[in-house]
Amino acid sequence: MATTPETAGHLRATWQAEAVGEVHGSSLRSLYKHSAGRVTFTMDPVRDLLIWAVVQNRKELAEIIWAQSQDCMAAALGCSKILKELAKEEEDTDTTEDMLALAEQYEHKAIGVFTDCYRKDEERAQKLLTRVSEAWGKTTCLQLALVLCPGRRGGFAKG
Numbered sequence: 001m002a003t004t005p006e007t008a009g010h011l012r013a014t015w016q017a018e019a020v021g022e023v024h025g026s027s028l029r030s031l032y033k034h035s036a037g038r039v040t041f042t043m044d045p046v047r048d049l050l051i052w053a054v055v056q057n058r059k060e061l062a063e064i065i066w067a068q069s070q071d072c073m074a075a076a077l078g079c080s081k082i083l084k085e086l087a088k089e090e091e092d093t094d095t096t097e098d099m100l101a102l103a104e105q106y107e108h109k110a111i112g113v114f115t116d117c118y119r120k121d122e123e124r125a126q127k128l129l130t131r132v133s134e135a136w137g138k139t140t141c142l143q144l145a146l147v148l149c150p151g152r153r154g155g156f157a158k159g
Contacts, residue, residue: 044134044135046065046068046069046070047069047075047078047135047136049065050062050065050066050069050075050079051078051079051082053065054079054082054083054102055082055086059102062079066079066106066109070135071133071135071136072109072113073110073113073114073128073141074133074135074136074139074141074144075135075136076106076107076109076110076113077106077107077110077136077141077144077145077148078136078144079103079106080103080104080106080107080110080148081103081144081147081148083099083100083102083103083106084099084100084103084148086099087099087100087103107148110141110145114128114129114141128141129141129142130142
């Protein structure tokens with residue numbers, strides 16, 4: 001899968017628009033900051049590198065970048081959603097299975113971060129779920145999780 005940085009940016013913008021639109025019923029325009037009549041993207045180099053690494057199937061690099069992410073729970077949920085969407089477009093069955101397996105790994109990462117936080121401080125864990133993430137489409141981790149698994153209210157991937 002050969003994807004350019006421009007294509008990765010487009011995928012990110014499309015995914016964010018879909019995620020926010022599904023959660024808030026809003027349009028693509030709500031994702032961007034308006035400055036003097038111009039539309040600008042929210043700049044987050046770590047998020048952009050992470051998305052690029054995921055789209056390019058550079059698993060080890062994505063893992064390193066994810067570990068450095070300030071918003072690692074939202075990043076894991078975002079990566080899972082991206083991989084699931086890419087898997088829908090992939091024609092090769094083996095590649096699709098690999099993408100879905102990696103998406104599930106990112107779901108488990110998000111669950112692990114939340115579980116660790118919950119064990120240390122239940123109140124802060126609740127705030128983690130409801131804090132708005134500017135980098136991931138101005139959504140919360142709870143909203144990202146609901147977009148990721150719309151039919152399952154009882155949890156993420158089983159395993």
